[in-house]
Amino acid sequence: MRVEFNACNLEVYRVTSITPIPALDSNYFWVIRPDINTPEVYLVDPGDAAPLITYLRQHQLVPVAILVTHRHRDHIGGIDELLRHWSIPVYGPESPAIPQxxxxxKGGDKLFFAKMPLDVIAVPGHTTEHIAYYxxxxxxxxxxxxxxxxxxxxAGCGRMFDGPAxxxxxxxCRLAALPNATRIYCAHEYTLANLRFACAVEPDNLDIKQRHDQVSALRATNSITLPSSIALEKRTNPFLRCQEAGVKRFIEQQNGHHIESDAEVFALLRKAKDNW
Structure with a gap:
């Protein structure tokens, strides 16, 4: 099912629904409704309160918790305003930048919300404290x-603000080890730009070319390109393919020397994308 960017349609997992709220320059805030027969929802990375408040009121939904992945402003900027409207708990990593x-x-924690268990996975690199919810x-x-x-x-990954690579x-690698069917709800609409880079890294990868064409068509109608899946990312995301010969060849040609480790391939690939 295609989820339209222009309207916050629901993608339904039978009972659970997950709704993208487009906001700011490229962000998606996610509204998780574990049971479509009740109004309770969870808000993921609310970088701006206004579009969330509008959506919640239009659909007569009640937020019961906020889930935060990391400290950047476009992921936490709406928390204070939301808390002025609803007195709800805020879950997230320990950081002086997120006093709310x-x-x-921390990684390894488990949350047991009604009808929505979540595993917390530590994913440092973009920021030191970054976590994901599974x-x-x-x-x-x-x-x-x-x-x-x-x-x-x-088709990409975040910049390394708190490295090392x-x-x-x-x-x-921790995320890539999740089940292939896992659907990925990331926080930005960067897919087309990421695939342009992926095409340059692996020009002979037909999966990347096909995905690029599909995503180009979606973005031509201003449609969302998410969720992705672990299986699709392992076929088309160069940052999960640093062990592949084509990706290594691209990096070695860019840098003019043989590279031994996958981690070094990743480091140089991320640098190449930063300067793309």
């Missing part, structure tokens, strides 16, 4: 879901 956190989380498959939800902020993007590479 009421429940501090929703395992349920009887009424065939595919598991991942809310990964800026750690992993569709081997730490972020390990974080991405």
């Amino acid at each position: 956190i009421t429940h501090k989380l 929703m395992p498959a349920r009887e009424d939800a065939n595919e598991p879901a991942l809310f990964c902020g800026d750690a992993l993007f569709a 081997d730490v972020m590479w390990a974080s991405l």
Whole structure:
């Protein structure tokens, strides 16, 4: 099912629904409704309160918690205003930049919300404290879901503000090890730009070319390109393919010497994307 960017349509996992709220320059805030028969919802990375408040009131929904992945302003900027309207807990990583956190989380923690268990995965690299939320498959939800902020993007990954590269590479490997059916709800609409870079890295990869054409058509109608999946990312995301011969060849040609480790390939690939 295609989720339109222009209207915040629902993608329904039978009972659970996950709605993108487009905001700011390229962000998506995610509204998780574990049971479509009740109005309770969870808000992921609310960087701006206004579009969320509008959506919640239009659909008569009630937020019961906020989930934060990391400290950047476009992920936390709406928390204070939301808390003025609803007195609800805020879950997220420990960081001086997020004083609103009421429940501090770290990798390995588990949350047991009603009808929505979540595993917390540490994914440092974009920022030191970055975490992701993993929703395992349920009887009424065939595919598991991942809310990964800026750690992993569709066909890309976040910049390394708090490196080093081997730490972020390990974080991405952790996510790549999730079930292939896992649907990825990242925080930005960067897919087309990421795929243009991926085409340059692996020009002979037919999966990348096909995805580029599909995403180009979606963006031509201003449609959302998410969610992705772990399986699709492993076929088309160069940052999850640093062990592949084509990606290594691209980096070695760019740098003029043989490269031994996958982590070094990742480091140089991220640098190449930064300067693309």
